[in-house]
Amino acid sequence: MGPASNEPQRIAGLPVPDPCLSFWQQTTRSHPILHSNQDAPVPAEAEFVIIGSGLSGALTTFELVAAGVPPSDIVIFEAREAASGATSRNAGHVRPDAFRGFQMYEQLHGREQALKVIANEKLVFEKVGEFVREHGVPCDFNPTTTFDVCMTPEFADFNAQSLARYRAAGGDVSHVRFYAGDAAREATRVAGAVAAYEWPAGSVHPARLAQWLLARSLDRGVRLFTHCPATGLAESQTAAAAAGGKRWEVATPRGTTAAAAVVHCTNAFAPHLVPALARFVTPNRAQAHAFVPPPALSATGRLRSTMSLRHSLKHFYSVAQRAADGIVILGAPIANPRASPEAQAARLVPDDSFVSAEVRDDTLAHFAACFPACDPARLRLGEGLLHAWAGIVAMTPDSVPLVGPVPGRDGQWICAGFNGHGMARIFTCAPGVAKLILGGTWEDTGLPECFQMTEERLERAKAGS
Numbered sequence: 171m172g173p174a175s176n177e178p179q180r181i182a183g184l185p186v187p188d189p190c191l192s193f194w195q196q197t198t199r200s201h202p203i204l205h206s207n208q209d210a211p212v213p214a215e216a217e218f219v220i221i222g223s224g225l226s227g228a229l230t231t232f233e234l235v236a237a238g239v240p241p242s243d244i245v246i247f248e249a250r251e252a253a254s255g256a257t258s259r260n261a262g263h264v265r266p267d268a269f270r271g272f273q274m275y276e277q278l279h280g281r282e283q284a285l286k287v288i289a290n291e292k293l294v295f296e297k298v299g300e301f302v303r304e305h306g307v308p309c310d311f312n313p314t315t316t317f318d319v320c321m322t323p324e325f326a327d328f329n330a331q332s333l334a335r336y337r338a339a340g341g342d343v344s345h346v347r348f349y350a351g352d353a354a355r356e357a358t359r360v361a362g363a364v365a366a367y368e369w370p371a372g373s374v375h376p377a378r379l380a381q382w383l384l385a386r387s388l389d390r391g392v393r394l395f396t397h398c399p400a401t402g403l404a405e406s407q408t409a410a411a412a413a414g415g416k417r418w419e420v421a422t423p424r425g426t427t428a429a430a431a432v433v434h435c436t437n438a439f440a441p442h443l444v445p446a447l448a449r450f451v452t453p454n455r456a457q458a459h460a461f462v463p464p465p466a467l468s469a470t471g472r473l474r475s476t477m478s479l480r481h482s483l484k485h486f487y488s489v490a491q492r493a494a495d496g497i498v499i500l501g502a503p504i505a506n507p508r509a510s511p512e513a514q515a516a517r518l519v520p521d522d523s524f525v526s527a528e529v530r531d532d533t534l535a536h537f538a539a540c541f542p543a544c545d546p547a548r549l550r551l552g553e554g555l556l557h558a559w560a561g562i563v564a565m566t567p568d569s570v571p572l573v574g575p576v577p578g579r580d581g582q583w584i585c586a587g588f589n590g591h592g593m594a595r596i597f598t599c600a601p602g603v604a605k606l607i608l609g610g611t612w613e614d615t616g617l618p619e620c621f622q623m624t625e626e627r628l629e630r631a632k633a634g635s
């Protein structure tokens with residue numbers, strides 16, 4: 171039997187309409203905005219159309235309103251329920267890179283930009299904390315420290331080299347602490363740790379953060395249309411548009427909206443409406459897991475710092491134990507270099523409706539190897555895996571996001587391509603794009619120049635590939 175005729179259909183290049191639910195979504199099912207305007211037709215006109223209601227879209231909207239844009243001028247189109255993309259599916263880490271990526275950024279973008287990329291992440295962590303405190307956002311934000319736990323001598327060497335290069339280039343490492351051997355195992359409690367680095371970072375309930383931002387904007391008069399994918403985008407040919415300046419027609423299954431400004435906050439799905447990004451932004455599946463800890467990791471035994479358990483640059487697991495309820499969130503890329511050919515192939519399938527049993531089992535086994543009290547044989551009924559879910563991250567070949575005007579498409583803007591690391595980037599990128607939309611200069615954004623979407627950047631990637 172085929173699907174019922176009223177079931178949403180899958181459209182190639184857009185998020186699947188039937189995603190699995192994450193732990194973050196499971197714990198916010200009563201939020202009133204989840205299905206805002208889900209059956210309503212879209213307006214014929216709007217000054218601003220924001221496409222995508224994840225953290226990028228939610229914060230860009232919030233910033234536009236904060237800067238004085240009338241809320242009734244803004245509409246948000248979201249393909250699924252509110253904030254149901256990577257934002258509500260991630261591992262909850264707000265974890266700036268303190269130095270590890272420096273070598274790679276330096277190779278890709280030069281020394282000055284690499285320094286700016288790392289400094290920007292530190293700033294984001296500070297900004298998230300300031301914002302949450304200033305507005306009293308109930309999103310379980312937990313500022314603490316994080317460990318980069320080196321699980322192999324090779325990765326310990328790599329990290330040592332990264333830190334040395336970053337420091338030699340003038341990077342600030344005054345907030346980074348180093349532990350070797352026994353000291354690393356004692357500080358992190360990770361059996362098998364070879365070395366560890368510690369610096370300030372935090373965790374958050376990411377869905378609550380995005381939902382709060384959206385709800386605040388909706389209260390003020392912004393209109394959010396959920397289950398409403400933007401399926402097409404074309405320059406308006408009407409006489410009114412010609413007279414009043416360029417307009418873009420955003421097509422959806424519930425009508426077309428002509429807008430003066432369109433902001434692409436669609437992360438991995440940006441290429442659908444911006445074809446120039448077709449080989450630049452690549453969707454990759456990632457997976458996260460919620461785990462109920464045994465007594466050794468409960469109460470005062472809770473892990474107070476988050477961590478990344480690292481075997482190599484591409485083989486790692488993240489761990490963040492929530493202060494609010496003790497649930498441990500375990501993150502993993504869908505295919506580490508040891509994964510089976512099937513798992514490797516599934517990595518590029520842009521579908522978050524299912525989880526990989528292989529990744530789940532590997533993540534749990536690895537966690538138990540690091541924390542033997544979490545061995546399944548020792549767990550009681552009710553402890554252990556609570557839930558597993560998948561999400562889609564947006565990779566770019568030069569490892570940095572796309573922010574600012576879309577070249578050759580006057581009136582279109584982008585804030586996307588976060589390389590699985592948006593929680594440590596969006597809190598400067600979205601305010602930056604809002605500033606640019608309102609006439610600010612790149613300098614006003616304070617962002618690294620390499621984040622700009624330029625034709626030259628796309629060409630360079632093509633040549634490189």
Ligand SMILES: Cc1cc2nc3c(=O)[nH]c(=O)nc-3n(C[C@H](O)[C@H](O)[C@H](O)COP(=O)(O)OP(=O)(O)OC[C@H]3O[C@@H](n4cnc5c(N)ncnc54)[C@H](O)[C@@H]3O)c2cc1C
Pocket residue numbers: 184185221222223224225226227247248249250252253254255256257258259260261262263264265398399400401435436437438439440442443455456457458488501502559560561562563585586587588589590591592593594595596
């Ligand atoms: C399993 C997993 C773990 C992660 N862990 C971390 C972590 O610990 N720390 C970290 O920093 N980052 C992490 N990330 C990455 C982080 O979640 C993202 O970088 C960030 O959420 C991106 O936010 P966004 O708003 O740009 O994109 P999204 O949250 O993906 O939002 C884009 C929205 O656009 C909608 N959309 C797309 N196309 C259309 C269209 N045509 N019309 C209408 N709507 C559309 C989507 O439905 C979606 O809601 C993780 C991601 C995953 C999947």
